[in-house]
Amino acid sequence: MQAAPRDEARESGKPQLSGSLQPLQDLVVDDLKQVNTIILEKMQSPVALIPQLAGHIVAAGGKRLRPMLTLATARLCGAEGERHHALAACVEFIHTATLLHDDVVDDSHLRRGLETANAVWGNKASVLVGDFLFSRSFQLMVADGSLTVLKLLSDASATIAEGEVHQLMTANDTATDEKAYLAVIEAKTAALFSAACEIGAVVAERPESERLALRSFGLSFGNAFQLVDDILDYSAEQQALGKSIGDDFREGKITLPLVLAFARGDEEEKAFWRRCVEDLEQRDGDLEQAITLMQRHGALEESKQRARDYAERARRDLGAFQNNDAKRALLQAIDFCVERLY
Amino acid sequence: MQAAPRDEARESGKPQLSGSLQPLQDLVVDDLKQVNTIILEKMQSPVALIPQLAGHIVAAGGKRLRPMLTLATARLCGAEGERHHALAACVEFIHTATLLHDDVVDDSHLRRGLETANAVWGNKASVLVGDFLFSRSFQLMVADGSLTVLKLLSDASATIAEGEVHQLMTANDTATDEKAYLAVIEAKTAALFSAACEIGAVVAERPESERLALRSFGLSFGNAFQLVDDILDYSAEQQALGKSIGDDFREGKITLPLVLAFARGDEEEKAFWRRCVEDLEQRDGDLEQAITLMQRHGALEESKQRARDYAERARRDLGAFQNNDAKRALLQAIDFCVERLY
Numbered sequence: 001m002q003a004a005p006r007d008e009a010r011e012s013g014k015p016q017l018s019g020s021l022q023p024l025q026d027l028v029v030d031d032l033k034q035v036n037t038i039i040l041e042k043m044q045s046p047v048a049l050i051p052q053l054a055g056h057i058v059a060a061g062g063k064r065l066r067p068m069l070t071l072a073t074a075r076l077c078g079a080e081g082e083r084h085h086a087l088a089a090c091v092e093f094i095h096t097a098t099l100l101h102d103d104v105v106d107d108s109h110l111r112r113g114l115e116t117a118n119a120v121w122g123n124k125a126s127v128l129v130g131d132f133l134f135s136r137s138f139q140l141m142v143a144d145g146s147l148t149v150l151k152l153l154s155d156a157s158a159t160i161a162e163g164e165v166h167q168l169m170t171a172n173d174t175a176t177d178e179k180a181y182l183a184v185i186e187a188k189t190a191a192l193f194s195a196a197c198e199i200g201a202v203v204a205e206r207p208e209s210e211r212l213a214l215r216s217f218g219l220s221f222g223n224a225f226q227l228v229d230d231i232l233d234y235s236a237e238q239q240a241l242g243k244s245i246g247d248d249f250r251e252g253k254i255t256l257p258l259v260l261a262f263a264r265g266d267e268e269e270k271a272f273w274r275r276c277v278e279d280l281e282q283r284d285g286d287l288e289q290a291i292t293l294m295q296r297h298g299a300l301e302e303s304k305q306r307a308r309d310y311a312e313r314a315r316r317d318l319g320a321f322q323n324n325d326a327k328r329a330l331l332q333a334i335d336f337c338v339e340r341l342y
Numbered sequence: 343m344q345a346a347p348r349d350e351a352r353e354s355g356k357p358q359l360s361g362s363l364q365p366l367q368d369l370v371v372d373d374l375k376q377v378n379t380i381i382l383e384k385m386q387s388p389v390a391l392i393p394q395l396a397g398h399i400v401a402a403g404g405k406r407l408r409p410m411l412t413l414a415t416a417r418l419c420g421a422e423g424e425r426h427h428a429l430a431a432c433v434e435f436i437h438t439a440t441l442l443h444d445d446v447v448d449d450s451h452l453r454r455g456l457e458t459a460n461a462v463w464g465n466k467a468s469v470l471v472g473d474f475l476f477s478r479s480f481q482l483m484v485a486d487g488s489l490t491v492l493k494l495l496s497d498a499s500a501t502i503a504e505g506e507v508h509q510l511m512t513a514n515d516t517a518t519d520e521k522a523y524l525a526v527i528e529a530k531t532a533a534l535f536s537a538a539c540e541i542g543a544v545v546a547e548r549p550e551s552e553r554l555a556l557r558s559f560g561l562s563f564g565n566a567f568q569l570v571d572d573i574l575d576y577s578a579e580q581q582a583l584g585k586s587i588g589d590d591f592r593e594g595k596i597t598l599p600l601v602l603a604f605a606r607g608d609e610e611e612k613a614f615w616r617r618c619v620e621d622l623e624q625r626d627g628d629l630e631q632a633i634t635l636m637q638r639h640g641a642l643e644e645s646k647q648r649a650r651d652y653a654e655r656a657r658r659d660l661g662a663f664q665n666n667d668a669k670r671a672l673l674q675a676i677d678f679c680v681e682r683l684y
Contacts, residue, residue, distance in 0.1 A: 047508045101473060105466040124447040124510055127469055131443060132503035134473070138480055138496035142489060150492065154480035161474035166389045168466055 019335025021063065027329045028071040031085060035067050038089040042136055053117050053129045057096055060114045066196045067092045069221075072333075073200025073214050076318075076326035084203045086140050087149060091196045093137035094153060098160055098192075100130035105164070106251065148202050156195040163187025172252035172278050174262050174270070181256050182223070185230075190222025197221070210320070217317035217330075224310035225337050230255035231303050232340065234291050246287040252277040256306065260299035261290070269293055304341050311338045361677025363405065369671040370413040373427060377409050380431040384478055395459050395471045399438055402456045408538045409434045411563075414675075415542020415556050418660075418668035426545045428482050429491060433538045435479035436495060440502055440534075442472035447506070448593065490544050498537035505529025514594035514620050516604050516612070523598050524565070527572075532564025539563070552662070559659035559672075566652035567679050572597035573645050574682065576633050588629040594619035598648065602641035603632070611635055646683045653680045 025032075043054040067088035074084035100117055102108070104126050109119040118126040134157070141150050167184045170176040197218030201211040232238050233248045234257050248255050254277065262273045275281050276290065294300045311334050321327050367374075385396040409430035416426040442459055444450070446468050451461040460468040476499070483492050509526045512518040539560030543553040574580050575590045576599050590597050596619065604615045617623050618632065636642045653676050663669050 045504055045507075047504045047511065049507050049511055050504065098473075101469050104469060123465070125507065127443050127447060128503055128506045128510065131440075131476070132500060132507065134476065135496055135499035135503055138492070139500055142493045142496050145489060147484060147487060147489070150480070151484045154477055154484050157477035158474060158481055161470055161477055162387055162389045162392065164470045165387075165391050165467065165474065168470065169389070169391055 018332065019337070019339040020332050021336050022332075023325070023329035024068055024072055024333045027075060027325060028068050031071040031075075031088070032064060032068065034082070034085040035064070035071070035088045035092070038086055038140075039092060042089065042093075042140060043133065045132070049121070049125060050129055050132055053121050053125055054096070054133060056114075056120065057100060057111075057117050058092075060112055062112065064092060065225075066095050066192060069193060069196045069218065069330075070199050072326050072330055073197045073217075074203050075200075076321055076324065076330065077201050077204030077206045077210060077214075079200065079204035081203070083144055083146075084200065086144055087199050087203065088196075090137045090140045090144075090149075090153060091192065091199070093133045093140070094157055094160075095192060097130040097134040097137070098164070098188075100126045100133070102164070104130075105168070146202065149199055152195040152198055152202070156191045159187045159191040163189075163191070167253075170254050172280065173254060174258075174273050174278055176254040176259060177263075178256065178259050181254060181259050185226040186219065186223055189226040190219045193222030193225065194218035213317050213320050217314050220310045220314035220317060221334060221337070224307045224314060224334070227256060227303060227307040227310065228337055228340055231257060231300060231307065234294055234300060236291060249276065249287055249290055250282065252280050256303045257294045257299045258290075260302055261294045261297050264297040264299065265293060304338075307341065308338050311335075360674065361679070361681040362674050363407075363678050364674075365667070365671035366410055366414055366675045369417060369667060370410050373413040373417075373430070374406060374410065376424070376427040377406070377413070377430045377434070380428055380482075381434060384431060384435075384482060385475065387474070391463070391467060392471055392474055395463050395467055396438070396475060398456075398462065399442060399453075399459050402454055404454065406434060407567075408437050408534060411535060411538045411560065411672075412541050414668050414672055415539045415559075416545050417542075418663055418666065418672065419543050419546030419548045419552060419556075421542065421546035423545070425486055425488075426542065428486055429541050429545065430538075432479040432482045432486075432491075432495060433534065433541070435475045435482070436499055436502075437534060439472040439476040439479070440506070442468045442475070444506070446472075447510070488544065491541055494537040494540055494544070498533045501529045501533040505531075505533070509595075512596050514622065515596060516600075516615050516620055518596040518601060519605075520598065520601050523596060523601050527568040528561065528565055531568040532561045535564030535567065536560035555659050555662050559656050562652045562656035562659060563676060563679070566649045566656060566676070569598060569645060569649040569652065570679055570682055573599060573642060573649065576636055576642060578633060591618065591629050591632055592624065594622050598645045599636045599641045600632075602644055603636045603639050606639040606641065607635060646680075649683065650680050653677075 039058060043058065044051050070084055070088040070091055099111070103111060103116040103118050104123045108116050110116060117129070137153070141153060163184050163186070166180070167188060170180055170184060194215050195218070197214040198211050201214045230248065233245050233255070235245060239245045258273070258277065262270060265273065272289065272293070276286050314334050315331060318327055318330060381400060385400065386393050412426055412430040412433050441453070445453060445458040446460050446465045450458050452458060459471070479495070480492070483495060505526050505528070508522070509530060512522055512526060536557050537560070539556040540553050543556045572590065575587050575597070577587060581587050600615070600619065604612060607615065614631065614635070618628050656676050657673060660669055660672060
């Protein structure tokens with residue numbers, strides 16, 4: 001997770017890298033253990049398949065970035081007590097529920113190198129266990145008792161579902177423009193980042209201005225995060241590192257690099273894009289051709305710049321907070337997010 | 343919806359029928375208009391597919407039995423104001439979300455004679471719009487602001503999901519016993535009836551004892567309702583009326599008549615049941631044979647008695663309430679529910 005050492009970066013001519021997730025992970029390591037305990041405890045059910053299936057996806061365990069954001073913003077705001085542990089678990093449950101449903105919707109069979117839950121237990125079980133985790137998240141919020149948090153996360157959940165449906169409508173449609181793309185990622189990804197961060201200020205009972213700053217911070221961070229994810233799916237460098245790329249292209253998912261390359265392409269190129277992402281008629285070499293066209297039209301570079309702009313906005317949103325270890329950790333997490341692009 | 347006239351019933355040797363849904367429908371007709379307005383308003387979204395798909399299933403409109411229960415129990419308890427309209431809409435949204443996901447899980451293509459949403463728009467859209475309606479329901483509850491209601495409906499939602507997963511685990515498994523069957527229907531159906539009824543007492547700010555009585559009433563009513571539904575799927579009388587039966591049998595869904603007939607069958611009969619519902623190897627005449635075996639072993643009659651017992655418990659739960667038009671309407675609705683068995 002640590003960024004490359006600075007000397008190496010300097011020698012290779014890359015910009016000096018300051019980003020890392022490590023400070024964020026170090027900051028919340030103890031809190032996150034509590035969160036994981038709550039997650040494991042609350043995904044239990046007398047219906048055996050529920051903890052089995054939920055355990056599979058929870059153990060496959062991503063970075064836990066969203067709950068870490070709740071924990072770190074709570075720390076940033078000087079929250080006391082333990083409420084943020086259960087609420088960070090709520091955020092992760094909602095995220096996990098959407099992953100389960102996403103994998104059904106995308107008919108995915110692999111996630112982070114492991115078989116998806118739907119591949120192992122079938123689509124039916126994944127849909128229903130997703131529903132369970134979603135409900136369980138609201139039960140946890142009710143136990144916490146804050147209508148403010150309930151509003152934040154029910155709003156975020158509705159927005160996520162809207163974003164996912166919107167994405168479904170734009171899939172395989174080269175007429176999708178940048179505005180529609182940005183609306184999709186803000187809804188499906190950034191809304192939950194935003195709520196996760198705002199909860200930090202809520203549990204610390206900070207004034208409205210700080211809540212708004214963290215809401216805005218999370219939104220920009222989430223947008224940057226999703227943009228980077230979408231760009232890396234066309235990254236020759238990632239491919240050289242042995243990572244699998246081209247998933248979005250193969251599914252005909254419309255992301256910003258494709259939107260920009262399509263808009264700037266001539267008729268022949270547009271026909272290429274339509275064949276590949278609308279008709280899903282793909283041949284050997286098409287992904288390489290797609291990357292070549294994106295590079296030729298500066299679509300990847302411009303997408304990267306957009307991600308950097310969001311990251312810069314996220315940094316600015318933290319300006320009002322005093323300089324403590326939580327703020328430094330969040331700033332380095334933002335840097336890490338966009339430095340993956342180099 | 344009106345029950346058969348009494349004379350006709352008497353002549354045919356059937357018990358005198360007193361049940362009808364009509365008094366319940368008449369009681370809440372104005373309230374229900376408000377609820378429908380809220381449902382239509384709150385299923386809107388800038389993402390066009392959402393109101394389109396949600397409108398399809400909402401318009402296909404069942405009886406709106408669950409929201410009617412919230413409205414009638416609110417009336418029974420002397421609720422004032424309009425809170426129960428939005429909360430009845432919440433109940434219906436949760437029900438609709440589970441129907442959308444159920445149809446995906448069961449791979450159903452028809453519901454009440456109309457194409458299902460998944461048949462028209464695909465499974466993906468149905469899963470995601472279900473998620474949206476579910477989230478929207480929680481947004482509505484948050485706007486209402488009662489943590490008590492939020493607890494009731496988040497608990498019910500988690501229980502429903504558990505019941506659906508449990509049902510998935512018992513599907514095609516003749517080893518399922520009566521206890522497991524009853525646990526499934528109480529979770530997947532009765533829990534929401536129960537919450538819908540308890541909300542009536544909550545909005546009327548009635549004492550704990552009335553809340554508990556209505557919770558219990560809803561639970562018994564829901565269990566009776568689901569039992570009747572499951573029994574009618576094997577009803578030769580329903581078939582004679584031109585209604586489609588045998589859906590559960592064809593899917594290998596394990597319901598009480600089957601549990602009882604299997605338990606009482608000899609080895610040859612058990613082999614028949616296993617072939618039909620475990621291996622799903624079904625031939626012409628198998629459904630008729632299934633019904634014959636159920637009748638021979640008194641499985642249908644005993645299931646009916648179980649439904650009548652639940653109905654009787656539901657009636658008793660209303661004992662503590664004063665005799666007003668709401669109480670009479672609810673009693674007739676219970677009678678209607680079990681009289682469908684004659």
